[in-house]
Amino acid sequence: MSGPKWKAVRAAWLEEGGRRLDCNPYMSGALEARDALRRLSKTEILSDVTERIFHAGREGRTWVDDPRYGIPFMGSSDILSADLSTLPLISKKQVERNPLFKLGEAWTLITRSGTIGRMAYVRPDMAGMACSEHVLRVVPKPDRIPPGYLYAFLSSRYGVPLVVSGTYGAIIQHIEPEHIADLPVPRFESNFEQKVAQAVEAAAVERVAASQHRRAAIELLEAKIDWSDQPRPIAIAPMASSLLGRMDAFHYSPRVEAGRSALSSHRSVRLGDQVERVFEPNRGSRLKVTDPAFGVPFLSSSSVFELNPSAEYLVSRSLTPHLEGLLLSDCDVLLPRSGQLGGIIGRAVLPLPMNVGQAGSEHLVRVRCHSPSDAAYLWAVLASEPGYWALIGTAFGSSIPSLDSSLISELMVPWLSEADRQEIATLASKAVAAQNKGNELEAAAVELLEEKIRKGS
Numbered sequence: 001m002s003g004p005k006w007k008a009v010r011a012a013w014l015e016e017g018g019r020r021l022d023c024n025p026y027m028s029g030a031l032e033a034r035d036a037l038r039r040l041s042k043t044e045i046l047s048d049v050t051e052r053i054f055h056a057g058r059e060g061r062t063w064v065d066d067p068r069y070g071i072p073f074m075g076s077s078d079i080l081s082a083d084l085s086t087l088p089l090i091s092k093k094q095v096e097r098n099p100l101f102k103l104g105e106a107w108t109l110i111t112r113s114g115t116i117g118r119m120a121y122v123r124p125d126m127a128g129m130a131c132s133e134h135v136l137r138v139v140p141k142p143d144r145i146p147p148g149y150l151y152a153f154l155s156s157r158y159g160v161p162l163v164v165s166g167t168y169g170a171i172i173q174h175i176e177p178e179h180i181a182d183l184p185v186p187r188f189e190s191n192f193e194q195k196v197a198q199a200v201e202a203a204a205v206e207r208v209a210a211s212q213h214r215r216a217a218i219e220l221l222e223a224k225i226d227w228s229d230q231p232r233p234i235a236i237a238p239m240a241s242s243l244l245g246r247m248d249a250f251h252y253s254p255r256v257e258a259g260r261s262a263l264s265s266h267r268s269v270r271l272g273d274q275v276e277r278v279f280e281p282n283r284g285s286r287l288k289v290t291d292p293a294f295g296v297p298f299l300s301s302s303s304v305f306e307l308n309p310s311a312e313y314l315v316s317r318s319l320t321p322h323l324e325g326l327l328l329s330d331c332d333v334l335l336p337r338s339g340q341l342g343g344i345i346g347r348a349v350l351p352l353p354m355n356v357g358q359a360g361s362e363h364l365v366r367v368r369c370h371s372p373s374d375a376a377y378l379w380a381v382l383a384s385e386p387g388y389w390a391l392i393g394t395a396f397g398s399s400i401p402s403l404d405s406s407l408i409s410e411l412m413v414p415w416l417s418e419a420d421r422q423e424i425a426t427l428a429s430k431a432v433a434a435q436n437k438g439n440e441l442e443a444a445a446v447e448l449l450e451e452k453i454r455k456g457s
Contacts, residue, residue, distance in 0.1 A: 009031075029157070029161035029165075030164070033162050036454070037158060039456070043185060044187055045182050045185070046182065046184075046185055049144045049150065050139055050141060050150075052137070053136060053180065054100060055177070056100040056101045056133040057098065061090055063091070064089050064090070065089065070091060070092060071089060071092055071101075071128070072084060072087040073087055073088050073101075073129070074087060074131045076114060079109045079131065080307055081305055082207075082211075082307045086347075090130050095130050102129070103126055103128065103129055104122065104137075106121070106148070106201075107147070108138040108151045108154055109131065109138075110138065110180075111136075112174055113175075116174075117164035119155040121147075121148070123207055123208050125207075138180075145187075145193070146196070148196065148197030148199070149193040149194070149196045149200070151200055153186065153449060156446050156449055158453055162180075162183050163175065163183065186452075186456070188456075195448070196448055200442060200445045202441050203441035204438070206437045206441060207435060209430075209431075210438065216427045217380045217427035217428040218380055218383055221380045221381060221414075222385065224416055224424075225263070225386070225414050227384065227385065227386050229385060246396075250393065251394075258389065259388070259390035260389075260390045260412070262390075263381070263386055263411065263412055264413075264414075265414075267416060269415045270411070271409055272408075272409030274413070274415060275367055276368045278366070278367050278368070279405050280365050281322060281325035282322040283362050284320065284321030284362075286320065287319045287320050288316070289314050289316050290314065295317060296314060296315055296357075298313055298315045299311055299312075299328070299355060299358055299361065300363075301344065301360075301363040302344060304355070305344060305347065305349055307435070307439070308439045308442070309352060311358060325362075326360055326362065327359055328355055328357065328359070328360045329368060330351065330356045330372045330375070331368055331375050332350075332351055333348050333367040333375050333378050334367075335347070335365040335382070335408070337363055337365045337402055337404075338402040340400070341401055345395065345402075346403060347388070348379050348388075350376065352432060352435060353432070353433075373425045374425070376424075380425070381414060391403070391408065394407040
């Protein structure tokens with residue numbers, strides 16, 4: 001079991017903090033980070049190396065369905081998502097009226113409310129998208145500081161605590177530009193900063209490639225099964241004989257029917273017959289530990305969709321019930337089993353190599369395949385538009401819809417020729433490898449900078 005958190009603080013910190021005796025300002029790490037930066041030979045304040053720090057401002061949003069009239073819109077959690085292909089569309093006219101919504105390449109994004117201080121680097125495929133007012137935009141001056149280097153510092157163990165806590169360590173519920181404008185930024189020799197920046201930019205390139213491979217795999221699958229996303233009627237009248245099993249309207253909606261039909265019309269097989277098993281891990285208490293020697297990283301059902309999935313905590317190796325069922329395999333396709341329709345429920349995802357062997361939430365249905373190649377192919381099937389509609393068409397429950405592993409097993413899916421399956425699986429596997437590589441490159445860049453600061457201070 002995890003014990004209480006504690007820390008011995010310096011008397012000088014109490015004086016600087018106005019003799020505050022609540023824990024948060026002293027537990028965040030901001031004071032230690034500030035002291036470490038003070039010992040460096042050179043720092044500059046953030047406002048001097050940036051063109052602007054701003055957010056879009058609050059206003060109502062006008063949503064559209066047609067890409068001709070809309071721009072993909074990222075909420076504060078979306079900036080961390082690996083797949084941006086399902087973002088809602090905000091009206092182009094609204095963005096034209098308020099261009100602050102739009103993102104520029106190589107900016108640093110910082111969540112400014114809710115979970116404060118989560119960061120993302122604007123990749124080329126994100127540039128031009130719209131973003132929430134709950135996200136700060138930090139626009140670097142490229143002639144003063146390499147953009148990738150600035151992002152690496154802000155997202156480091158020295159930058160994040162200062163951003164979250166403010167320069168004096170007082171925890172605030174919202175971050176405004178003025179709260180971080182005077183934040184100290186360490187400066188080193190140009191070739192070192194460029195080395196860090198190039199690693200961050202290389203990570204961005206890998207992540208763009210991952211998105212392209214993902215899209216290519218799905219488009220190839222949809223082409224092989226002749227899927228066409230044509231406008232469909234709002235309602236249909238099913239035959240009475242088809243209502244014997246279910247009577248919920250969504251199960252018979254035109255898009256769901258079209259998805260099922262598309263999957264079953266090309267050399268289809270029952271999903272459960274083609275995989276090792278489809279299952280939901282048993283539910284049980286999550287016994288948290290703090291020592292990695294005795295724990296396994298635990299991933300939530302939402303974190304597996306992030307660009308860099310990371311565990312929220314560790315669960316006990318020896319005391320967690322049914323731990324073996326929670327461990328992720330490279331033969332798994334993961335499906336969130338509950339949530340509101342249109343959210344993450346039924347969105348297929350493959351675990352990254354860095355997460356294989358970690359524990360995943362029992363709210364993730366596992367489609368455990370016979371091989372990683374089969375998992376990559378079936379991911380493309382289930383992540384495609386017809387696959388998604390066929391999957392969520394099996395959901396039941398009106399308040400919080402849920403998927404059932406036995407109903408998923410009954411889905412008919414296309415089992416194309418071995419050559420076609422391998423072609424699709426190769427693209428999906430490349431996407432996973434590129435995303436994983438991007439995470440490694442960014443982590444290495446941040447670690448390199450942190451080590452330089454530690455040695456320099």
